[in-house]
Amino acid sequence: MDRFPDDWLVGLRGDDLPIQRCSVHKHRNLLAHAPKHMHDELTEDYRDVVYANNAAEVERRRKAFLRRWRLKCRAVADSLEEAGARLFTFTRLDPSQWKSARTTNAIERLNEEFRRRIKTQTVLPCADTVPMLLWALLASGQIQMRKVDGWETLSQPIEPMPLDLAA
Numbered sequence: 001m002d003r004f005p006d007d008w009l010v011g012l013r014g015d016d017l018p019i020q021r022c023s024v025h026k027h028r029n030l031l032a033h034a035p036k037h038m039h040d041e042l043t044e045d046y047r048d049v050v051y052a053n054n055a056a057e058v059e060r061r062r063k064a065f066l067r068r069w070r071l072k073c074r075a076v077a078d079s080l081e082e083a084g085a086r087l088f089t090f091t092r093l094d095p096s097q098w099k100s101a102r103t104t105n106a107i108e109r110l111n112e113e114f115r116r117r118i119k120t121q122t123v124l125p126c127a128d129t130v131p132m133l134l135w136a137l138l139a140s141g142q143i144q145m146r147k148v149d150g151w152e153t154l155s156q157p158i159e160p161m162p163l164d165l166a167a
Contacts, residue, residue: 018089018092018158019086019089020086020087020089020090020101020102020104021083021086021087021089022102022103022104022105023050023087023090023102023103024102024103024104024105025103025104026079026080026083026087027043027046027050029079030042030046030076030079030080031043033073033075033076033078033079034073034075034076035073038072038073042069042073042076045065045068045069046065048061048065049061049062049065050102053095054091054095055088055091055092055159058088058091059088059091062080062088065077065080066080066081089101090102092158092159093156093158093159094156110143113137113143114133114134114137114143117137117142117143118133
């Protein structure tokens, strides 16, 4: 049998589906663009942006970060701008969910465990096998997930929030 098709996620992605870029990976990327002697300062400034208390404060600090780092190290500012609104999608959620939504760690952990469990199988019969197998691994306790912070508010709609790109 064939492997599941490359387009098995078609329909799950679209303009109406908010995507969150991982703030941890972006931080590493920003550090790669800055000289080593600026790493501590960059880390402090970046954390000020990502860990602000509300969406308006995140936006205010993001603009200040861009103004400051355009002068200090243009590549850092360009890298943050490249991420766009997808780095701050978490601000559209209820604040109780921000901690879990800022990074892709939970998803990466799930993917890693899933791959580890199925690495002996080179081919799965069909795309429908993937969610079935994943559910079986979760239900049996072979893969465990930590509780998502803010799970009580997961049913709330996501706020629309355009990012002001003029910083």
